[in-house]
Amino acid sequence: MALDEVIITEAIASEYFRKFKESLSLDVAIVGGGPSGMTAARKLAQAGCNVALFERKLSLGGGMWGGGMTWNMIVVQTESKHLLEEVGVPLKEYKPGYWVADAVTATTALASAACLAGAKVFNCMSVEDVVLRESNGVKRVTGLVINSSPVEIAGLHVDPVTIASTHVIEATGHAVEVLKKLVRKNSVRLTTASGGIEGEQSLWAEVAEAHTVDNTREVFPGIWVAGMAANATFGSYRMGPIFGGMLLSGEKVAAEILVRLRAG
Ligand code: 48H
Ligand code: FE2
Numbered sequence: 001m002a003l004d005e006v007i008i009t010e011a012i013a014s015e016y017f018r019k020f021k022e023s024l025s026l027d028v029a030i031v032g033g034g035p036s037g038m039t040a041a042r043k044l045a046q047a048g049c050n051v052a053l054f055e056r057k058l059s060l061g062g063g064m065w066g067g068g069m070t071w072n073m074i075v076v077q078t079e080s081k082h083l084l085e086e087v088g089v090p091l092k093e094y095k096p097g098y099w100v101a102d103a104v105t106a107t108t109a110l111a112s113a114a115c116l117a118g119a120k121v122f123n124c125m126s127v128e129d130v131v132l133r134e135s136n137g138v139k140r141v142t143g144l145v146i147n148s149s150p151v152e153i154a155g156l157h158v159d160p161v162t163i164a165s166t167h168v169i170e171a172t173g174h175a176v177e178v179l180k181k182l183v184r185k186n187s188v189r190l191t192t193a194s195g196g197i198e199g200e201q202s203l204w205a206e207v208a209e210a211h212t213v214d215n216t217r218e219v220f221p222g223i224w225v226a227g228m229a230a231n232a233t234f235g236s237y238r239m240g241p242i243f244g245g246m247l248l249s250g251e252k253v254a255a256e257i258l259v260r261l262r263a264g
């Protein structure tokens with residue numbers, strides 16, 4: 001077959017911007033492609049939502065690739081193992097209740113399943129701010145301010161672009177980067193005890209895992225916290241290389257947002 005390089009370029013540009021234009025007005029925008037964000041993306045796409053996930057790095061996966069200290073195996077507990085089984089990840093019960101999976105298999109399977117379910121993934125894209133609106137004295141997050149990661153890394157002064165979304169999921173992990181921006185730049189109060197971001201505590205796996213799920217919720221109108229960001233926001237513990245809470249958090253945030261979307 002004869003090959004025309006310009007057709008290759010045109011195919012990429014046309015299809016990329018078709019996907020991007022379909023993402024200008026979303027039901028749900030997810031920031032961060034770690035285990036919580038990928039699981040939320042899959043569940044929301046499977047339910048028919050217009051959902052996009054923005055990830056700063058080239059690859060989705062966040063902190064899941066390296067297991068514990070680069071030993072690339074992860075552990076999940078029984079309550080969460082269905083979320084790996086649903087995407088075809090083989091699991092081994094190491095001791096009763098402790099299920100081990102290959103970290104690379106789990107990470108790639110979660111990413112692939114989210115894409116195949118119809119979530120629109122934009123890797124190499126950094127979220128640098130939120131869009132804020134006030135109506136009748138109530139402020140709400142209504143979208144995201146996004147930029148190309150190479151622009152961010154090079155420190156170039158290039159202005160970002162904007163997308164609108166009914167709901168935003170802050171799933172940026174330990175750094176809680178996007179919610180931090182919201183709090184620092186605006187006089188807003190979150191639904192935390194202090195009204196701000198409480199910050200993460202040291203390691204206590206059992207409590208941290210339960211809290212990750214409890215803390216997964218809307219923290220300010222239009223923005224929800226999931227995964228490690230939920231614990232850092234509400235001041236709970238870290239858990240080390242156990243990932244069940246992250247997966248369950250992604251499942252919970254998707255289910256609660258779906259209820260909200262269906263209620264109109
Ligand atoms: C676009 C961004 C931005 C931005 C960050 O850290 P993650 O894996 O997130 P979680 O919460 O799904 O999973 C946490 C888990 O990996 C973990 O760290 C655990 C269990 N730790 C326990 C412990 O004790 O340490 O992924 C977050 C993703 C990353 O891929 C970032 O690159 C990305 O978000 N990200 N993407 N715009 N502004 N900030
Ligand atoms: Fe971590």
